[in-house]
Amino acid sequence: AQSVTQPDIHITVSEGASLELRCNYSYGATPYLFWYVQSPGQGLQLLLKYFSGDTLVQGIKGFEAEFKRSQSSFNLRKPSVHWSDAAEYFCAVGQYSSASKIIFGSGTRLSIRP
């Protein structure tokens, strides 16, 4: 069965510093992978998605993610974080056998140090 692991529950980085949020997945075939962001008091918004092709995916708000099949990872990166990036981030994998069903990781809460 598919699963998603986000090993970091909470991360704090300084404003302007680079960011990397980790995501590992378990899936037998080529996965469909997503990163969502949840700002305080808001619903989830899609940052980026990977289905196939170029393993480096660009998303909104200056985020990118790299699919590494050999490591079963799909880590999210941003070169320079802003205070407005403070939020909870969810990695998710699509379940091929059921269109549109998505399995979410447990989330990583990002805090920004001024």
Add this chain to the structure above:
Amino acid sequence: EAQVTQNPRYLITVTGKKLTVTCSQNMNHEYMSWYRQDPGLGLRQIYYSMNVEVTDKGDVPEGYKVSRKEKRNFPLILESPSPNQTSLYFCASSSQRELYNEQFFGPGTRLTVL
């Protein structure tokens, strides 16, 4: 504006008192889904619907009911709420024109069952 709306946003109720959380989308999406979000567990799918009159169980359906009589609406019904259903609930919708289209999320409903 394309959106998913949920009502109410906040609800405090008592054990056993039936309640309904409404969800409506204005994007003519075929797929709709309900999730609950609990600390450390990410989002878990309760029920989903592929189209009008087509619903199916997700990962945690016990204690919930849904209906899909119209394409735009997908209410979540708790016939006899219990304290373990205290959670943050999200409704989401997506188009089925392509596999794994982006899911659009509502703002969430925070439910407390006393």
